[in-house]
């Protein structure tokens with residue numbers, strides 16, 4: 001059932017070209033220039049008239065939500081807030097019937113997310129679900145939703161569900177932007193053509209980085225700390241990269257927006273600190289270059305995720321992982337793949353049980 005892979009996690013990482021494709025199938029109709037999503041279409045007025053969208057989730061799904069904020073605000077120009085479900089439910093938040101609440105959950109059973117949704121519903125908000133498990137509790141309680149078609153995710157560390165969530169959020173942002181006039185037709189057409197090719201880009205990254213990452217991972221088996229940095233859309237991707245490493249390898253890792261480094265974490269940097277930095281061409285590249293210079297000056301070990309043909313960051317980096325160039329909004333999907341592989345191989349080489357990490361459950365049904 002692991003399809004020849006040693007672990008479900010590796011199988012699921014490699015399934016991503018297909019799971020992203022399956023999530024878009026029937027929804028993204030490039031030739032017709034249409035995104036079909038019944039859940040959005042049937043409630044378009046609710047979305048269009050929303051004062052704001054509040055995204056609630058936990059863990060990896062919360063990271064997807066942060067990227068959703070960037071997507072929806074950039075392309076649909078609707079204000080978005082992203083909250084941990086556990087905080088939202090207990091802090092007496094302001095919710096009105098003009099709010100749209102989107103819950104993101106792979107399992108559809110996360111207790112805090114479910115409770116936060118119930119609260120939002122009581123206050124009259126329109127509640128929307130992005131779940132992977134069909135007919136799960138969250139899918140049932142929501143007014144409408146869009147399933148991620150990632151297929152069953154068995155590994156406790158979420159991988160293919162995350163990239164499927166990003167796919168749905170991208171579709172929602174583009175669809176809303178198209179309908180409310182914030183995303184012009186030409187840009188819409190070029191973005192959806194690019195989105196359609198993302199499964200292929202992910203396939204390329206898997207094959208071009210898989211062996212290299214196994215080699216890189218060997219150098220970090222005894223490391224005790226990691227920093228992950230990114231800016232813009234790749235700041236949440238850095239958080240997600242760090243979460244993957246801590247949950248399965250038990251190495252302490254922190255994700256940060258790269259510019260926040262100088263407000264604290266830079267104090268940690270010395271020759272023993274590996275820093276994974278996501279530095280694609282599109283999206284604050286020059287700023288990232290100066291962050292890398294600051295790390296280099298303090299002798300941090302730099303593992304850089306860059307676009308093919310990159311020079312400036314690559315020249316300073318100790319390890320260079322190349323990903324294909326995409327528009328910034330798609331880069332977290334493509335950049336997450338090598339980070340999943342890196343976490344996976346470091347954990348495997350440390351002898352950890354990657355599919356069933358200690359203390360963790362696949363769905364957290366108690367708060």
Ligand code: M6R
Pocket residue numbers: 058059060061104105106107108109110113156157158159247360362363364
């Ligand atoms: O099923 P959900 O998406 O609601 O789960 C949320 C988190 O528990 C989950 O993403 C957790 O952080 C994963 N172990 C991450 O890999």
